[in-house]
Amino acid sequence: MAVDAAAVRPGATPQPAEPLLRVAHVTKHFRAGVSGVVHAVEDVSFDIKPGETVGLVGESGSGKSTLGRVITQLVPATSGQVIFDGVDLTTLRGERLRQQRRHLQMIFQDPFASLDPRMTVGDIIAEPLVNFGLHDHKEKDRKVQELLRVVGLNPYFNNRYPHEFSGGQRQRIGVARALALNPKLIVCDEPISALDVSIQAQIINLLEDLQREFNLTYLFIAHDLSVVRHISDRVMVMYLGKIVEISPSEDLYESQEHPYTKALLSAIPVPDPKIESQRRLVELSGEIPSPLFPPSGCNFHTRCPIARVPGICADEDPQLQEKSPGRFAKCHFSDEVRTKV
Amino acid sequence: MPDITKPILEVKNLRTSFFTDDGEVKAVRDVSFDLYEGETLGIVGESGCGKSVTVMSILGLVQRLGKITGGQVLFRGKDLTKIPADELRHVRGRDIAMIFQDPLSSLNPVLSVGYQIDEAMYAHDVIKHDDIRARGVDLLEEVRVPDASRRIKDYPHQFSGGMRQRAMIAMGLSNKPKVLIADEPTTALDVTVQAQILELLRDLNQNTGTSIILITHNLGVVAGLCQRVIVMYAGEIVEEGTAEQIFENPQHPYTWSLLRSMPRVDTSRRERLKSIEGLPPDLIAPPPGCKFNPRCPFRIEQCFSDDPTLETVGDDDRHIAKCWVRMKRAYAEMGAATLTDTRPGAASGVRPPKTLVEKLEDSREIEPDTEAVGDLRGS
Ligand SMILES: Nc1ncnc2c1ncn2[C@@H]1O[C@H](COP(=O)(O)OP(=O)(O)OP(=O)(O)O)[C@@H](O)[C@H]1O
Ligand SMILES: Nc1ncnc2c1ncn2[C@@H]1O[C@H](COP(=O)(O)OP(=O)(O)OP(=O)(O)O)[C@@H](O)[C@H]1O
Ligand code: SF4
Ligand SMILES: [Mg+2]
Ligand SMILES: [Mg+2]
Numbered sequence: 054m055a056v057d058a059a060a061v062r063p064g065a066t067p068q069p070a071e072p073l074l075r076v077a078h079v080t081k082h083f084r085a086g087v088s089g090v091v092h093a094v095e096d097v098s099f100d101i102k103p104g105e106t107v108g109l110v111g112e113s114g115s116g117k118s119t120l121g122r123v124i125t126q127l128v129p130a131t132s133g134q135v136i137f138d139g140v141d142l143t144t145l146r147g148e149r150l151r152q153q154r155r156h157l158q159m160i161f162q163d164p165f166a167s168l169d170p171r172m173t174v175g176d177i178i179a180e181p182l183v184n185f186g187l188h189d190h191k192e193k194d195r196k197v198q199e200l201l202r203v204v205g206l207n208p209y210f211n212n213r214y215p216h217e218f219s220g221g222q223r224q225r226i227g228v229a230r231a232l233a234l235n236p237k238l239i240v241c242d243e244p245i246s247a248l249d250v251s252i253q254a255q256i257i258n259l260l261e262d263l264q265r266e267f268n269l270t271y272l273f274i275a276h277d278l279s280v281v282r283h284i285s286d287r288v289m290v291m292y293l294g295k296i297v298e299i300s301p302s303e304d305l306y307e308s309q310e311h312p313y314t315k316a317l318l319s320a321i322p323v324p325d326p327k328i329e330s331q332r333r334l335v336e337l338s339g340e341i342p343s344p345l346f347p348p349s350g351c352n353f354h355t356r357c358p359i360a361r362v363p364g365i366c367a368d369e370d371p372q373l374q375e376k377s378p379g380r381f382a383k384c385h386f387s388d389e390v391r392t393k394v
Numbered sequence: 395m396p397d398i399t400k401p402i403l404e405v406k407n408l409r410t411s412f413f414t415d416d417g418e419v420k421a422v423r424d425v426s427f428d429l430y431e432g433e434t435l436g437i438v439g440e441s442g443c444g445k446s447v448t449v450m451s452i453l454g455l456v457q458r459l460g461k462i463t464g465g466q467v468l469f470r471g472k473d474l475t476k477i478p479a480d481e482l483r484h485v486r487g488r489d490i491a492m493i494f495q496d497p498l499s500s501l502n503p504v505l506s507v508g509y510q511i512d513e514a515m516y517a518h519d520v521i522k523h524d525d526i527r528a529r530g531v532d533l534l535e536e537v538r539v540p541d542a543s544r545r546i547k548d549y550p551h552q553f554s555g556g557m558r559q560r561a562m563i564a565m566g567l568s569n570k571p572k573v574l575i576a577d578e579p580t581t582a583l584d585v586t587v588q589a590q591i592l593e594l595l596r597d598l599n600q601n602t603g604t605s606i607i608l609i610t611h612n613l614g615v616v617a618g619l620c621q622r623v624i625v626m627y628a629g630e631i632v633e634e635g636t637a638e639q640i641f642e643n644p645q646h647p648y649t650w651s652l653l654r655s656m657p658r659v660d661t662s663r664r665e666r667l668k669s670i671e672g673l674p675p676d677l678i679a680p681p682p683g684c685k686f687n688p689r690c691p692f693r694i695e696q697c698f699s700d701d702p703t704l705e706t707v708g709d710d711d712r713h714i715a716k717c718w719v720r721m722k723r724a725y726a727e728m729g730a731a732t733l734t735d736t737r738p739g740a741a742s743g744v745r746p747p748k749t750l751v752e753k754l755e756d757s758r759e760i761e762p763d764t765e766a767v768g769d770l771r772g773s
Pocket of ligand 2: 412414419421439440441442443444445446447448459460611677
């Protein structure tokens with residue numbers, strides 16, 4: 054089904070549209086040792102509208118990649134639903150799953166590790182096309198060259214190997230490969246974290262141009278809230294497997310509904326000495342707890358500056374609730390964030 | 395009060411090369427700068443521009459294929475590139491301490507954290523032996539490792555990434571060094587932990603007057619911590635100035651471009667990022683003239699033939715830049731203020747000379763051409 058992306062252009066007021074992706078109560082546990090369970094993703098729910106870019110931030114180990122891999126069905130969910138284009142992917146198997154998954158691609162952080170060093174760039178990009186039945190050599194070459202041109206690489210370099218390209222160029226190859234099957238949704242997992250500062254902007258601009266051109270929808274995962282805020286329409290903040298805040302990007306810097314979001318924002322340095330000299334860091338006590346033994350109640354209560362412990366925060370897990378139009382937070386005391394954190 | 399007029403470390407015309415099978419990689423090309431007492435100096439620039447090799451050269455740590463091919467490193471009147479190895483070993487760790495990006499690889503996994511901190515002190519005889527054990531705990535407390543007297547017996551793997559970096563800083567501080575060199579100390583850490591480590595360095599500088607050289611590619615980190623900034627590109631210093639000068643009035647197009655290419659968390663997201671096109675040059679055979687010329691929007695003909703030198707810009711001799719054009723002129727004559735097209739030569743309209751053009755057409759990168767694709771469009 055073609056999607057009317059014009060109605061949801063970033064910048065335009067989003068129209069109420071059917072979500073392209075609906076994640077409902079997704080949980081992912083990993084076994085660890087004999088009896089341990091890693092609570093990597095815990096009861097996560099959200100929607101992404103067609104044409105939208107939703108950002109996902111959180112500290113290392115918070116479960117961002119795991120969530121991305123569950124959505125793209127690279128790993129099965131422990132429970133919950135991943136409804137893509139109206140179909141629950143978690144109920145599909147075999148050929149039907151494969152056919153749905155072509156519309157859902159993923160770009161990875163490490164452009165070095167994610168490309169097979171023994172394959173030519175042309176074969177790497179064509180692989181998904183071949184998997185879906187394109188065998189004609191001329192047609193394949195033509196597609197590959199088109200894709201190379203789209204991502205800004207010289208089409209006549211299709212017979213070269215990945216090691217002949219720089220990090221940024223390899224990431225372009227990864228993008229070309231992800232585009233080959235004309236996907237609707239691309240999960241970008243830290244696509245620029247391994248790249249140099251001056252190259253990061255090139256890739257961000259490319260991703261934005263491609264989105265406009267091909268009506269793409271992105272889930273954009275990164276550590277760096279500055280980058281996420283730039284590229285996203287909405288930002289989700291994850292802590293220890295749970296989404297603690299969802300906010301339109303525009304509003305996020307001005308105010309926060311969750312104490313963790315506020316702490317995260319306060320820690321980001323800005324390239325301006327005047328602003329830096331006035332920045333006030335919201336200190337979090339202690340370290341991020343192990344996902345093997347997540348804290349009771351609100352799992353942020355061990356570090357939260359406004360937690361009521363003993364009390365409700367240690368006993369009861371707050372729900373992710375709409376606090377003001379379009380802004381969701383998972384905190385018993387979100388009205389205090391503005392004044393007391 | 396820091397005395398920011400007295401240099402404690404003077405680097406003069408430093409050159410370091412790696413002699414590889416492909417040729418001589420000139421990683422540091424004629425680098426000179428001073429570090430003043432009590433100041434925090436930032437060195438920024440992208441991967442491979444020579445930041446680490448510069449400070450490794452200062453401490454005599456370039457090894458194997460690497461060799462210092464020229465210049466001096468003066469510390470308290472002595473040239474560190476000339477003194478005997480055992481004397482240099484005492485300068486390292488006693489007078490000048492260094493902390494690295496990856497604390498795990500610089501800590502010994504089979505020895506406790508406390509043992510390693512103690513060793514650092516025994517090695518240099520600055521601290522009285524009777525005081526060493528107690529000082530170890532004090533140091534861990536100073537770098538805010540909670541429950542220090544118990545945690546000092548832990549092994550590195552029992553520490554989180556942030557705690558290991560704290561332990562490294564404690565070790566670095568153990569002999570009360572005059573200079574602390576921190577090479578990307580927070581790059582592998584989460585932002586909340588990064589902020590804590592940076593605060594620690596700031597306190598250290600203010601409370602003990604230790605001079606700090608902070609290497610990073612994160613301009614935000616520099617803005618928060620450093621009084622002066624050096625910007626490196628392709629093995630050279632291309633601009634140097636106070637933090638204010640570098641951030642508010644950058645004169646080198648590379649500095650200017652870097653500042654504009656990064657999204658900032660505090661500004662509206664609507665604007666397209668002004669990217670820097672292309673890649674940094676190959677250090678075996680960089681382009682003739684200014685090494686930034688293949689990527690520079692403001693280049694003029696002279697940039698392709700002559701290599702500019704570092705000169706004072708404006709009226710303050712602390713602010714220097716290595717550029718024929720400089721942003722003052724780029725604003726006045728090339729519309730830098732409203733520039734949206736940041737491709738090489740876009741602002742000046744200057745194309746490379748013919749001999750170079752052929753090489754460029756052999757390039758791996760082209761303009762992205764989303765128009766050309768029929769099949770991929772829509773669905
Ligand atoms: N295959 C696995 N087996 C066991 N545990 C796993 C597995 N994959 C991930 N985990 C654990 O799940 C948690 C979430 O990991 P994940 O990689 O999703 O985090 P992340 O937010 O992507 O972190 P980063 O920012 O470091 O990439 C971590 O504690 C991790 O160790
Ligand atoms: N052992 C080595 N052999 C050959 N070349 C080397 C060696 N070490 C460094 N180089 C080269 O020296 C140049 C400068 O490297 P350096 O490590 O100083 O960069 P950097 O600015 O610290 O980068 P990064 O931000 O990635 O740490 C690079 O081009 C690198 O390839
Ligand atoms: S619920 Fe309590 S502990 Fe959790 S974030 Fe809110 S205030 Fe903090
Ligand atoms: Mg990850
Ligand atoms: Mg380095």
